[in-house]
Amino acid sequence: MRVPPGVSAGDFAAAIAAFERIVGKDWVFTSDDDLNLYRDAYSPYLNEPEERIASAAVAPTTTEEVQEIVRVANRYKIPIYPISTGRNLGYGGAAPAYSGSVVVDLKRMNRILEVNERHAYALVEPGVSYFDLYNYIQEHKLKVWIDCPDPGWGSPVGNSIDRGGGYTNANFRNHFDSHCGMEVVLPDGELLRTGMGAIPNSQTWQAYKTGCGPWVDGIFSQSNYGVVTKMGFWLMPQPEAYMRCTVRAPRFSDLGPLVDTLSYLENSRITTGFPDLSSPLLSYPPIGQIQLWNENGPPKLSDEHIKLLADVKQGYSAELEAYGVKEGIPYWELWLSFYGPMEVIEASWRATQRHYGKIDGVQFRVVDKLNLPIDPSTAEKYHEPELGVPSLRxxxxxxxxxWNPTPSHGHMWFSPIIPRTAEAIIEANRVFSEAARDLGMPLFKTFTLPACFWERSFVFILATPVTEDPATNKRYREGFKKLIEVGGKHGWGEYRTAPAFQKTVMDQYSYNNHALQRFHETLKDAIDPNGIMSPGRYAIWPKSLRGVQS
Amino acid sequence: MMRMRRTLGGPAAAAAIMSLIVAPAFAQRPAGHYAAGRAVYRKWCAPCHDPGITHPGTHALMTKYKGVKSGVLLEWTDLPASTVKYMVRHGILLMPPFRKTEITDQELDALARFLSRNTPGGR
Structure with a gap:
């Protein structure tokens, strides 16, 4: 039997016996075969000694069982690591941040406690997946939409507290922002409800976020201060219609007005769906079309076009631009989505076109115009999450x-937040492509465009592959850390990362001698004096391990 | 879908012939024999393995077998239950393993029975 570091075999055996009394023997896992299921399938340390491995897993079904597990962990000083659906692939999966932790697998806590159509919210447990919630809504014919990330088997709770994003309207795409009310088991086993949930028999737990006094929900995201056992989410009332349109701009220099106008339109709520930047001329797809490109192959380019692409520097080439103008291939194409009554959508689209009219040579097209709901069987014609439909595509x-004869074993997402400007896009391309080239990381083709999940910033996402070869993985993860540091020097930081990189990322948030990180540690010591809860998650270590672990 | 049919014509036809060969064994099973396994398949496998290139597992297998064999697991006639169980618990390439809190051993038995139903001696 594996044993957590610093724990005696006797104490661990006693803890396992206690866990078995709480959840039953069938739901405590200690064999190597069973624990291998908790490895991160996309670990950058795949099959290396540093790969993070659990010493046991325990799978409760109720909040009360979670409380008992936490109390046992305190009694025997056992590090525990709660996961929700365990599908945070690319960001750590089901594996603990600290090797030897006992994974508390919440997948069996899979109750959809309420979906309220009248007030458009849901209250769910952590083991509920986006697929589960979507299917429940469909089966009960409720007129509400979920906002899901691309892989639909993740957990609304888990994704939100790792601060993931989705694809519908702006006020739902930021999954943490769209939550309302939490129930949390604290590291001492105490039960807490946040916001209006702190009032017994509250009528508005999922209707008003902050309650009274400090709003503490944020400290339970990307942290290790408790186990979230219930969480409320605001849902979008099923819109009447959907329209997807594009704005095409012919010249490289149009990127500036394209981005600045987008920010104005979004901040004014004129366009609210997921904006998606692409470059037909650079053959760079919008996120919503990536799956189609993978399935059908990228668009065919002429020989001349391919030749011109080879000479592009930092996304620009005067010859390529001239070729695009001659052939009618736009440098940039911004995809916009609109939800709502058709007359409102059409008015928003008219206003959008008016604002973009200042770009010389701009072109507009309507790609899809749908009355909703659509037949779910036709959803695969679209990027499903933009229609609130979960998928694994x-x-x-x-x-x-x-088009990809050498499949990867996984990937790690390099994803710094950068300013929402054309200048930042160009600068990030220059800085990261030069760094990646020096580090021998094949991350860039011609140019990278950022994702627009959030309204006030960009996420500059680069997928770094995980391979079967430890030497390659070592080079990539060392390179990944260097890229984080390079970003930090430019004032850019990751929005989220896997445990393997959490320390490096948090090291960039160093204002005033790491005051933020020191505050996290002050909280940790106060809330979790025994240091049992997810040691090391987002580089927050308990006192006993601080400076020892990285 | 037109694209799918063209690509899969050969192996799909071969699978149809194979299913005729194994049909008597299939017919002897009581109605609902595969219901539990089919339900596990629908929930956990179908999003990646249903027919069509919009399912990345199917597309990967189509690419791998280049028409020699179908990319659709449901059509395979050489898929032993033991292979199903191994893949679910070990994963392969981008497909991660599945935990027992997701697919229990009992559910995995049912899934393996279902997916190996057209495989002679597949148990």
């Missing part, structure tokens, strides 16, 4: 296809 990234 995004796993075409890195998978074997006729």
């Amino acid at each position: 995004i796993f075409s990234i890195g998978a074997r296809t006729p």
Whole structure:
């Protein structure tokens, strides 16, 4: 039997026996075969000694069982690591941040406690997946939409507290922002409800976020201060219609007005769906089309076009631009989505076109115009999450296809937040492509465009592959850390990362001698004096391990 | 879908012939024999392995077998239950393993029975 570091075999055996009394023997796992299921399938340390491995896993079904597990962990000083659906692939999966922790697998806590159509919210447990919630809504014919990330088997709770994003309207795409109310088991086993949930028999737990006094929900995201056992989410009332349109701009220099106008339109709530930047001329797809490109192959380019692409520097080439103008291939194409009554959508689209009219040579097209709901069986014609439909189709990234004969074993997402300007896009391309080239990381083709999940910033996402070869993985993860540091020097930081990189990322948030990180540690010591809860998650270590672990 | 049919014509036809060969064994099973396994398949496998290139597992297998064999697991006639169980618990390439809190051993038995139903001696 594996034993957590610093714990005696006797104490661990006693803890396991206690866990078995709480959840039953069938739901405590200690064999190597069973624990291998908790490895991170996309670990950058795949099959290396540093790969993070659990010493046991325990799977409760109720909040009360979670409380008892936490109390046992305190009694025997056992590090525990709660996971929700364990599908945070690319960001750590089901594996603990600290090797030897006992994973508390919340997948069996899978109750959808309420979906309220009248007030458009849901209250769910952590083991509920986006698929589960979507299917429940469909089966009960409720007129509300979920906002899901690309892979739909993740957990609304888990994704939100790792601060993931989705694809519908702006006020739902930021999954943490769209939550309302939490129930949390604290590291001492105490039970807490946040916001209005702190009032017994509250009528508005999922209707008003902050309650009274400090709003503490944020400290339970990307942290290790408790186990979230219930969480409320605001849902979008099923819109009447959907329209997807594009704005095409012919010249490289149009990127500035394209981005600045987008920010104005979004901040004014004129366009609210997921904006998606692409470059037909650079053959760079919008995120919503990546799966189609993987399935059908990228668009065919002429020989002349391919030749011109080879000479592009930092996304620009005067010859390529002239070729695009001559052939009618736009440098940039911004995809916009609109939800709502058709007359409102059409008015928003008219206003959008008026604002973009200042770009010389701009072109507009309507790609899809749908009355909703659509027949779910036709959803695959679209990027499903933009219609509130969960899918696993995004796993075409890195998978074997006729266009990718060498499939990867996984990927780690390098994803710094950068300013929402054309200048920042160009600067990030220059800085990271030069760094990646020096580090021998094949992350850039011609140019990278950022994702627009959030309204006030960009996420500059680069997929770094995980391979079967430890030497390659070592080079990539060392390179990944260097890229984080390079970003930090430019004032850019990751929005989220896997445990392997959490320390490096948090090291960039160093204002005033790491005051933020020191505050996290002050909280940790106060809330979790025994240091049992997810040691090391987001580089927050308990006192006993601080400076020892990285 | 037109694209799918063209690509899969050969192996799909071969699978149809194989299913005729194994049909008597299939017919002897009581109605609902595979219901539990089919339900596990629908929940956990179908999003990646249902027919069509919009399912990345199917597309990967189509690419791998280049028409020699179908990319659709449901059509395979050489898929032993033991292979199903191994893949679910070990994963391969981008497909991660599945935990017992997701697919229990009992559910995995049912899934393996279902997916190996057209495989002679597949148990």
